[in-house]
Amino acid sequence: QVQLVESGGGLVQAGGSLRLSCAASGHTFSRYTMGWFRQAPGKEREFVAAISGSGGNTVYTDSVKGRFTISRDNAKNTVYLQMNSLKPEDTAVYYCAADRVVMAAMVSRLQYRYDYWGQGTQVTISS
Numbered sequence: 001q002v003q004l005v006e007s008g009g010g011l012v013q014a015g016g017s018l019r020l021s022c023a024a025s026g027h028t029f030s031r032y033t034m035g036w037f038r039q040a041p042g043k044e045r046e047f048v049a050a051i052s053g054s055g056g057n058t059v060y061t062d063s064v065k066g067r068f069t070i071s072r073d074n075a076k077n078t079v080y081l082q083m084n085s086l087k088p089e090d091t092a093v094y095y096c097a098a099d100r101v102v103m104a105a106m107v108s109r110l111q112y113r114y115d116y117w118g119q120g121t122q123v124t125i126s127s
Contacts, residue, residue, distance in 0.1 A: 002026040002116040004096050009121030014088055016125070020081040022096030022118055030054070030074040033099035033107050035114055036081045038092035038123075045095070047109040049081060057107045064090075086125045093120040 008020040022034070035050035049060045049070040058070050069082040079096055097114035108114075 002098055004098060004116055004118035006094065006096050006118040006121040009094060009123045011124045011126065012086055014086060014125055014127050016086050017082070017084045018086065018123060020083070020094055020096075020121060020123070022079045022081075024077045024079070024096075024098065027098065027116075029077040031102050033101070033104050034070075034072060034079040035097045035099070035109070036070060036079075036094060037097060037111065037114075038090075038094045039120075040089075040092040043092075045111065047111065048094070050099075050107045050109060051079065052107050053103060059107045059109055061109070083123070086123075088125045088127045090123060091125050092123060094123050095120045 003025045005023045031053050033052050036048040037045050038048050039045040051058045051070045055072050067085045072079040096118045098116040100115040
């Protein structure tokens with residue numbers, strides 16, 4: 001049973017930074033792409049970033065490019081999302097997720113590819 005536990009959310013002012021962490025257990029972590037998604041109030045959940053099992057490939061949604069960095073430490077079974085230059089529109093519940101495909105050839109931004117989800121962590125950016 002794959003379990004994902006996010007942490008690191010909070011309330012910061014615009015322009016500030018946060019680092020989210022997602023600790024995984026129950027699967028061979030390094031073999032799976034990991035992703036971050038977010039859901040703002042009244043909106044659908046959207047893709048933020050994803051990273052391949054080795055960490056060599058990353059993808060980002062356009063709105064966070066240059067501000068957010070996804071990384072992973074396979075020795076610690078943990079994926080991170082470093083968020084800088086935060087904006088009020090980044091306010092959302094952030095979820096980490098694990099791809100269903102082992103050793104996926106492509107890093108996917110499609111939600112249906114991700115079978116395992118954490119409980120989410122709230123990120124609130126004040127203006």
